[in-house]
Amino acid sequence: MLAYIIRRVLISIPVLIGSTILVFIMVKLSGDPLEGIKLRNPPPPPATIKLEEHRLGLDQSWPLQYWDWLKGLVLHGNFGQAVQPTENIGADIGSHLWVTVRLVFFSVLIALILAIITGVVSAIRQYSVTDYTATFFGFLFLSMPVFWFAVLLKEAGIWFNRSTGTKTFFTIGDKSPYLPSDTAWAHISDVAGHMVLPTIVLGLAGYAGWTRFTRASMLEVLNSDHVRLARAKGLRSRKVLIRHALRNALIPLTTVTALDIAALLGGAILTEQVFQWNGMGTLFVKALQQKDAHMMMGWLLVSATIVIVFNLIADILYGILDPRIRHA
Amino acid sequence: MTEPTIQAGRTNAGSATGAKPVAGDPGTGRVEREFTVKDRSQLQQTMRRFLRHRMAVGSLVVFVLLVLFAFITPLLWKYHYTTITPDNSVPPSLDHPFGTDNLGHDMFAQVLRGLQQSIKVALSIALIATIGGTLWGVISGYYGGAVDTVLMRFADLVLTIPSLAMAAALANNFGGTWWIIAIILGGVSAPYVGRVVRGMVLSIREREYVEAARALGASDFRIMIRHLVPNAFAVVVVNATLLVASGILLETSLSFLGFGIQAPDTSLGVLITTGQGAVDTRPWLFYFPGLFIILVALTVNFLGDGLRDALDPQQTRQRR
Numbered sequence: 029m030l031a032y033i034i035r036r037v038l039i040s041i042p043v044l045i046g047s048t049i050l051v052f053i054m055v056k057l058s059g060d061p062l063e064g065i066k067l068r069n070p071p072p073p074p075a076t077i078k079l080e081e082h083r084l085g086l087d088q089s090w091p092l093q094y095w096d097w098l099k100g101l102v103l104h105g106n107f108g109q110a111v112q113p114t115e116n117i118g119a120d121i122g123s124h125l126w127v128t129v130r131l132v133f134f135s136v137l138i139a140l141i142l143a144i145i146t147g148v149v150s151a152i153r154q155y156s157v158t159d160y161t162a163t164f165f166g167f168l169f170l171s172m173p174v175f176w177f178a179v180l181l182k183e184a185g186i187w188f189n190r191s192t193g194t195k196t197f198f199t200i201g202d203k204s205p206y207l208p209s210d211t212a213w214a215h216i217s218d219v220a221g222h223m224v225l226p227t228i229v230l231g232l233a234g235y236a237g238w239t240r241f242t243r244a245s246m247l248e249v250l251n252s253d254h255v256r257l258a259r260a261k262g263l264r265s266r267k268v269l270i271r272h273a274l275r276n277a278l279i280p281l282t283t284v285t286a287l288d289i290a291a292l293l294g295g296a297i298l299t300e301q302v303f304q305w306n307g308m309g310t311l312f313v314k315a316l317q318q319k320d321a322h323m324m325m326g327w328l329l330v331s332a333t334i335v336i337v338f339n340l341i342a343d344i345l346y347g348i349l350d351p352r353i354r355h356a
Numbered sequence: 357m358t359e360p361t362i363q364a365g366r367t368n369a370g371s372a373t374g375a376k377p378v379a380g381d382p383g384t385g386r387v388e389r390e391f392t393v394k395d396r397s398q399l400q401q402t403m404r405r406f407l408r409h410r411m412a413v414g415s416l417v418v419f420v421l422l423v424l425f426a427f428i429t430p431l432l433w434k435y436h437y438t439t440i441t442p443d444n445s446v447p448p449s450l451d452h453p454f455g456t457d458n459l460g461h462d463m464f465a466q467v468l469r470g471l472q473q474s475i476k477v478a479l480s481i482a483l484i485a486t487i488g489g490t491l492w493g494v495i496s497g498y499y500g501g502a503v504d505t506v507l508m509r510f511a512d513l514v515l516t517i518p519s520l521a522m523a524a525a526l527a528n529n530f531g532g533t534w535w536i537i538a539i540i541l542g543g544v545s546a547p548y549v550g551r552v553v554r555g556m557v558l559s560i561r562e563r564e565y566v567e568a569a570r571a572l573g574a575s576d577f578r579i580m581i582r583h584l585v586p587n588a589f590a591v592v593v594v595n596a597t598l599l600v601a602s603g604i605l606l607e608t609s610l611s612f613l614g615f616g617i618q619a620p621d622t623s624l625g626v627l628i629t630t631g632q633g634a635v636d637t638r639p640w641l642f643y644f645p646g647l648f649i650i651l652v653a654l655t656v657n658f659l660g661d662g663l664r665d666a667l668d669p670q671q672t673r674q675r676r
Contacts, residue, residue: 046513054522059529167661171653173605175612176628176646183635287515294520298609302632312521313613316528324525332516339516 029347032354036343040336047332048101051325052094061111061321062086084109084321097325108322117326120311125330127202127307128296132334134227135292139234140285147242148274151250162239169236174295178229178302185225198222202305226299233295234288241284246277279349286342290335405666412662415655422652426471435462437469438620448640455640457630463640470624471648473617474604477538478652481603484542486596489549494580494588496550497557508554511547519544519606524615532618541606549595556588563587590667597660601653608649624649 062080065072081087085096085108100106107117146166150159169177185197198204198221207214249255250273258272259265293308300309308327315323347354396404407413435441444460446452454463496507514522519541526540560566561584569579585592604624610616611625619626624645631641 043509043512043516046509047516050513051517054517054525057529058525167654167657168650171601171605171650171657173608173612173625173628173646173649173653175609175625175632176649179628179632179635179642180646186636290515290518294518294609297518297520298612301613312524316524316615319528328517328521328525331518331521335516335518 029354032347033344036340036347040340043336044333047336048098048329049094051328051332052090052097054328055321055324056090058316058321058324059319061319063319064111083113084111097322101329107326110323111318111320115323117323120323121308121326121330124306124308124311127305128293128300128309129334131223131226131230131299131305131307132289132292132296134223135230135234135296136285136289138227138231139238140281142231143235143238143242144274144278144281147239148246148269148277150239150243151246151277152269154247159243163243166236166239169232170240174229174233175298175302177232178226178299181225181229182302197225199225200304202303202307222303226303226305229302230292230295230299234285234292237288238281238285242277242281245280246273249273249277252276275349279346282342282345282349286335286339289338290331293331293334402666406662409662409665411658412665415658415662419652419655419659422471422648422655423475426468426475430465430468430472433465433468435465437461437465437622439465445638447638454644455638457638457641463644466622466627467624467644467648470622470627470645471652473534473621473623474607474625474649475652477534477541477607477617477623478600478603480535480538481542481545481606482596482599484539485545485549485599485603486592488542488546489595490553490585490588490592492546492550493553493555494557494584497554498561498576498580498584504554507550511550514544514547515551520609520613523606523610524613527610527615534617534621534623537607537610537616541603541610545599545603545606549592549599552591552595553588556591557584560584560587594660594664594667597656597663601656601660604649604652604656 060066061084062077065077065080078087085093088096097108100108105118107121110117110120146162150162153159182199185199189195189197189199202219202222203215204218204222207218254276255268255273258268263272296307297309297312299305300307301313304310308331311323312327314320315327430437439462441452441456441460441462443452443456445458446456448455452462452464454467456462457466492507492511496504522544523537523540527537530536530540566579566583569583574582607616607623608625608628611623612629614629616625617623627645628642628649631638631643631645635642
């Protein structure tokens with residue numbers, strides 16, 4: 029098992045290096061970081077532009093720029109110079125990352141629990157009213173734009189608050205700017221309160237695909253020989269379902285979940301935008317608007333790392349769940 | 357030689373499921389027995405399986421109607437989407453079925469235009485991603501070795517970055533018009549298709565008929581076009597359909613963030629961006645564009661599901 033884990037970790041390293049190259053090329057294609065300065069009116073003197081070009085490293089060739097960026101990142105943990113000279117990209121990403129990671133983490137958690145429960149029930153009671161209802165809602169959430177649903181839920185929260193005269197749901201921001209009591213518990217409940225609606229939005233977006241997948245995978249396993257054998261042996265049906273069917277049906281779900289993390293990070297950008305969270309999504313939109321090349325590279329690299337780490341975890345889980353994989 | 361064999365296999369499988377005492381088979385209204393087996397072409401069989409899927413057939417009808425609605429109604433409607441009418445912010449009425457925005461744009465005309473642009477982009481995404489991805493997958497799977505490694509590792513890399521983020525970064529520089537958006541989004545979706553097609557090709561290229569073709573001296577190109585692509589066709593078509601659904605969601609998301617289609621032109625995503633601030637006061641600005649996105653994506657998803665069952669009978673038995 030250890031050898032398997034080490035092998036998987038080693039395989040991720042070239043993927044990570046490859047993604048730095050891809051990210052660099054992407055960002056080079058995303059526009060000129062100095063556009064904002066060049067379009068200023070009155071136009072700045074050429075010497076200023078030259079200085080800025082030098083500061084951002086734009087006066088060098090692409091490979092050299094890439095090399096300098098990578099060197100700074102690996103040796104000093106430095107993400108490069110931001111377009112706004114006062115900003116520190118590493119610190120910015122660090123402070124925004126946590127907000128997004130906790131959103132994605134809890135959404136995945138909720139989505140998986142819901143998807144497994146409804147997927148299994150749908151598979152066991154195939155063609156029942158429950159199955160049809162679950163399938164319909166699965167399709168509905170699969171077809172609903174994340175941002176539209178987010179606005180809808182936000183409005184529902186506002187409406188609920190207004191009609192009950194309470195402040196049950198927080199609809200703006202990831203935390204309150206000011207708290208009356210400065211205890212740890214107050215902070216935790218405040219953050220949790222702000223997370224409720226966005227987590228539901230992103231969770232349902234992930235749920236839609238996964239419940240369909242769990243259902244299909246569960247149906248396949250339920251019709252397989254080893255489940256029929258377990259039934260024939262006279263095992264209790266609950267035991268057959270959980271020990272023999274569910275465990276096998278969940279194996280492919282780990283891979284699908286890991287693959288969908290990238291899509292969920294995209295969904296997080298939209299969700300944060302609607303709920304005005306100060307997370308990675310907001311940072312990305314700002315970086316794009318300012319055409320801040322180094323900020324975008326840092327952002328894309330961090331999100332690629334998250335996806336790669338999730339895939340690594342899925343690979344390792346896969347090896348634990350299915351011994352055939354790790355001996356192959 | 358292969359055709360009749362496949363047919364025989366399929367018919368047997370069909371009668372085997374038909375022989376089971378399935379209660380819910382009123383769709384066809386007839387009892388299948390071994391001796392009533394009729395000779396049907398592959399197309400006929402696929403059609404029959406598809407037509408049995410009532411949800412999918414209904415969705416196809418609705419989707420076609422939506423497309424016609426989006427492209428024909430604007431020619432007949434009294435307002436152009438750029439027309440500024442004297443009524444601003446009026447709720448839905450006979451004159452303005454979807455109301456108007458604060459500038460006086462007729463929302464019906466705007467939604468139609470948005471629907472048109474969104475459908476155009478979504479279909480183009482599916483087309484571009486399917487052609488690109490199929491080529492990618494077929495070449496990768498057929499040649500194997502170093503070519504496969506390079507192409508697939510590159511696809512894996514693309515998959516590590518959120519499509520929306522990648523598309524936004526590229527569209528920020530090149531974007532604005534609908535076809536550039538379509539090319540960018542089609543490009544970032546292609547690796548997904550490539551992976552699926554490669555998986556199919558890996559198994560198809562080991563079949564006897566490919567070996568026979570090679571023994572007869574067929575070129576690599578001919579084998580790919582005449583043998584690999586047609587046999588991976590079912591998977592490609594199903595994927596292309598689902599790409600239309602994910603395409604419209606990607607396009608509207610991109611436009612919502614402000615990196616997609618730019619004003620004065622409009623798309624359903626742009627309309628929602630402007631409508632989101634007015635859900636409370638002028639709900640018609642927000643709900644109508646959203647409902648059309650859901651309608652398109654939902655019908656296409658159902659359609660894809662039905663096609664999967666119809667074109668891919670092996671999977672049918674597990675899924676249904």
